[in-house]
Amino acid sequence: MANRFQRGNFVVSNLDRSVEFYTDVLGMDLDFVKESEPDSYSYIVFNISPERRLRFAMLSYPDQPRVMALTEIDGGLDPLQQPIRSAIVIVVPDFDGTITRAEGYSSHVFPEEKLFTPDGREGRQVGIQDPDGNLIVIYFITYHPDEKSDK
Numbered sequence: 001m002a003n004r005f006q007r008g009n010f011v012v013s014n015l016d017r018s019v020e021f022y023t024d025v026l027g028m029d030l031d032f033v034k035e036s037e038p039d040s041y042s043y044i045v046f047n048i049s050p051e052r053r054l055r056f057a058m059l060s061y062p063d064q065p066r067v068m069a070l071t072e073i074d075g076g077l078d079p080l081q082q083p084i085r086s087a088i089v090i091v092v093p094d095f096d097g098t099i100t101r102a103e104g105y106s107s108h109v110f111p112e113e114k115l116f117t118p119d120g121r122e123g124r125q126v127g128i129q130d131p132d133g134n135l136i137v138i139y140f141i142t143y144h145p146d147e148k149s150d151k
Contacts, residue, residue, distance in 0.1 A: 007066055010132070012077075013077045014131070018130060019057050025105060026138075031066060034055070035054070046071065090138050111126070113126070
């Protein structure tokens with residue numbers, strides 16, 4: 001059996017708000033929300049006090065089941081340390097619409113940059129922070145060297 005990436009996970013302070021952000025802005029579908037078990041492995045790996053309550057949400061895209069998880073810790077979160085140490089990267093077909101929806105959530109949207117990939121693709125990329133400051137980088141390919149182009 002080969003290795004397979006299962007999902008990303010962000011810790012959040014308000015699960016309902018975060019689910020709304022990831023479904024409305026990034027087009028994910030909510031699979032389920034559940035209370036974490038008192039012996040959840042999340043307490044160990046995220047270094048969370050067992051006195052704190054956790055809730056968990058699983059999100060999907062139609063062709064990518066359970067690709068993202070959100071773990072809510074009751075009682076709030078400490079501010080993110082700098083530099084930001086993790087991100088998820090998502091290809092989005094509606095690049096401008098995604099940015100507009102993120103701005104509607106008062107999310108921090110970083111300046112847009114041109115994207116140049118090692119295989120010769122070109123595109124647009126921008127970083128967006130979710131309501132808790134977790135980083136999402138979105139991109140859209142505008143040119144692929146293997147495809148016919150009007151350039």
